[in-house]
Amino acid sequence: MQLNILVTGGAGYIGSVVTAELLKAGHRVTVFDNLSHGHENAVPEQARLVVGDLAQREKLNELLAASRFDAVMHFAAFIEAGESMVAPERFFRNNTANTLNLLQAMLEHGVKKLVFSSTAALYGDPKRVPIEEDDALDPTNAYGESKLLVERMLSWFHRIHVLRYASLRYFNAAGATLERGEAHHPETHLIPLVLQAAAGDRESISIFGNDYPTDDGTCVRDYIHIFDLAAAHILALEALQERDRLIYNLGNGNGYSVREVIEVARTVTQRPIKVVEAARRAGDPAVLVASSEKIKRELGWIPRYPRLKEIIGSAWHWKQKNPQGYAAAKNLQASND
Numbered sequence: 001m002q003l004n005i006l007v008t009g010g011a012g013y014i015g016s017v018v019t020a021e022l023l024k025a026g027h028r029v030t031v032f033d034n035l036s037h038g039h040e041n042a043v044p045e046q047a048r049l050v051v052g053d054l055a056q057r058e059k060l061n062e063l064l065a066a067s068r069f070d071a072v073m074h075f076a077a078f079i080e081a082g083e084s085m086v087a088p089e090r091f092f093r094n095n096t097a098n099t100l101n102l103l104q105a106m107l108e109h110g111v112k113k114l115v116f117s118s119t120a121a122l123y124g125d126p127k128r129v130p131i132e133e134d135d136a137l138d139p140t141n142a143y144g145e146s147k148l149l150v151e152r153m154l155s156w157f158h159r160i161h162v163l164r165y166a167s168l169r170y171f172n173a174a175g176a177t178l179e180r181g182e183a184h185h186p187e188t189h190l191i192p193l194v195l196q197a198a199a200g201d202r203e204s205i206s207i208f209g210n211d212y213p214t215d216d217g218t219c220v221r222d223y224i225h226i227f228d229l230a231a232a233h234i235l236a237l238e239a240l241q242e243r244d245r246l247i248y249n250l251g252n253g254n255g256y257s258v259r260e261v262i263e264v265a266r267t268v269t270q271r272p273i274k275v276v277e278a279a280r281r282a283g284d285p286a287v288l289v290a291s292s293e294k295i296k297r298e299l300g301w302i303p304r305y306p307r308l309k310e311i312i313g314s315a316w317h318w319k320q321k322n323p324q325g326y327a328a329a330k331n332l333q334a335s336n337d
């Protein structure tokens, strides 16, 4: 069945890849993005792009009044955990309050299904790994808190307004498809920064903290390929036709330390990567590793690229093809106009 989907943040890293997969699956997509961090060129051609901000309630209401959406996929948010410990107000405004705008607009216009981009940051410093969905939620950074507040709102909207929703708690999204990759400005994520160091775009990579209680003293994370992440969204959307409240972790169940990531990147790129030991980044939990058994069991999700080597390999391939990220494509487009 063809669905009409609104994708907020569809010009961003994860939103644009999911948009491409939705289109491939035969759905219609409208992307709503303020382009503050996203890239117009990342939005697939067959999608309609509406440039707007979730703070603009009028605009949102007009859009929902004019189009009959079957569901919303909500990616638009600030994502830098470190920055959230400097300016938490930006995160509560954009991630929490603006999501309430979206939910109210959905309610007003009878849109009853939502797939929400949640995060492993909800768990804070976990008591055990791998983390399961009903483990304690206790964020160590304001980014995680801003998303936890949304999950709590969703649960009340479900109870009171019969909103159906899937909350997908991403561990560390990484890698690229052939067409789309990670290009944040400024970039704060480990893998793209390590690859910048490999490419010579930056002098070195800083390791934020080497005294964590892990085997080599650096933080351990669970990296998940962007394609597998996108596939989980399509499954969740389909499942919402039958079911009403889905909460899933999305990771591979394998933890890699910062040093291990750098080592794998050296192997993949065959380039030297200079390392600088730096201070801890505020709000970073030592270890975040997912159990994704629930989504495997319930929706039959099977990650296609679980190995870190493949994940980093795909990111490196995309970077070599697009050394300027999305900027080069933009220039090309401009010169064709």
Ligand code: UDP
Pocket: 081, 172, 188, 189, 190, 191, 193, 205, 206, 207, 208, 209, 219, 220, 221, 258, 281, 284
């Ligand atoms: N990290 C690092 N150096 C960097 C960027 C990140 O050591 O330049 C570490 C960071 O402290 C964390 C891990 O790499 O332990 C993954 O960070 P990232 O920002 O990619 O994702 P997060 O886990 O914060 O969502």
